[in-house]
Amino acid sequence: MSEFDSNPFAEPVTDNPFNDPSVTQVTNSSVEPVDQYNPFPPHSTEGLATRTTTASTSPYQPAVLQPSTEPTPQAAAAQAQANLLRQQEELERKAAELDRREQELQSRGVTGKENNWPPLPKFFPLKPCFYQDFSEEIPPEYQRVCKMMYYLWMFHCxxxxxxxxxCLAGFISNSSYGVDFGLSILWLILFTPCSFLCWYRPIYKAFKTDSSFSFFFFFFVFFCQVVIFIIQSVGIPHWGNSGWIAAVTIVVNHKAVGIIMIIVAILFTICAVLSVILLKMVHSMYRRTGASFQKAQQEFSQGVFTNKTFQTAAAGAASSAAQGTFQGNN
Incomplete structure (x- = not known):
């Protein structure tokens, strides 16, 4: 009956070799074959950074034997002496440097620059006393007049x-001119430095710093200098000046001496004329600078009260007055 129950149109049943249980077990297994095995599976590495473990630090350190470095008393004394010698050498070096700088400062003026006037040779025992540079210290609009004042001073000398x-020639020709010769020596020694300090340096400082006080001081002294130039050009007898009167008086008897005195009288006259012209030029420049008598008073008061000599004298006077008052009360 079983033969009749089968379908005659169905495919014939054949034995499938892949249906063997051993083969199907291998093909259906989740284990990867050897040739496809990946030893680095694609696992996520996000949590690896947070899983680091810190190295454990032990509170106990291995004992290390170190040799003793404590110096002996002799070595310590030698080292201390060496340190003292080194410090002494350093102090001596600094003291020499300070002495050198002090000498440099003494050779420099108030401006901190090396003095260059008068231009003396290096072997000369005296050193320059002032610093003078027209192109550096004087404004361009004042340089011409300032140089003319300097040339006037040299012409006067x-x-x-x-x-x-x-005057020496007159004294040789006539012994009565001995007084004039002596006074001419005095005028040369006196007027040469005084004219430089009293009217040339003030006008130089006035042009340099626009100082009202220096302008007023220059006007006062230079006006007196103009009067002296006029007196010298006139040549009053026995005043030590070879002016016109003295030249005309002596030219009658001694023509050579009279001619020399006439030349000197002409030079004194030129000095007087140039001084008047320069005085007017400086006054016109002074009016354009805005200087005034009030500014001159302020500069004078500030200069006096800030002067160390004045402060020392005032402190000494106050101390003496206080001591005298205290002694009087006792």
């Missing part, structure tokens, strides 16, 4: 020297 020679 030359005239005083020639006046001494003229």
């Amino acid at each position: 030359m005239t005083l020297f020639l006046n001494l020679l003229a």
Whole structure:
């Protein structure tokens, strides 16, 4: 009956070799074959950074034997002595440097620059006393007038020297001119430095710093200098000046000496004329600078009260007055 129950149109049943249980077990297994095995599976590495473990630190350190470095008393004394010698050498070096700087500061003026006037040779025992540089310290609009004042001072010094020679010639020709010769020496020694300090340096400082006080001081002194130039050009007898009167008086008897005195009188006259012209030029510049008498008073008061000599004298006077009052009360 079983043969009749089968379908005659169905495919014939054949034995499938892949239906073997051993083969199906291998093919259906989840284990990867050897040739497809990956030893680095694609696992997530996000949590690896947070899973680091810190190295355990032990509170106990291995004992290390170190040799003793404590110096002996002799070595310590030698080291201390060496340190003292080194410090002494350093102090001596610094003291020498301070002495050198002090000498440099003494050779420099108030401006901190090395003095260059008068231009003396290096072997000369005296050193320059002032610093002077027209192109550096004087504004361009004042340089011409300031240089003319400087040339006037040099011309005046030359005239005083020639006046001494003229008076010497007069004294040789006539012994009555001995007083003039002596006074001419005095005028040369006195007026040469005083004219430089009293009217040339003030006008130099006035042009340099626009100082009202320096302008007023220059006007006062230079006006007196103009009067002296006029007196010298006139040549009053026995005043030590080879002016016009003295030259005309002596030219009658001694023509050579009279000619020398006439030349000196001409030079004194030129000094007087140039001084008047320069005085007017400086006054016109002074009016354009805005200087005034009130500014001059302020500068004078500030300069006096800030002067160390004045402060020392005032402190000494106050101390003496206080001591006298205390002693009087006792």
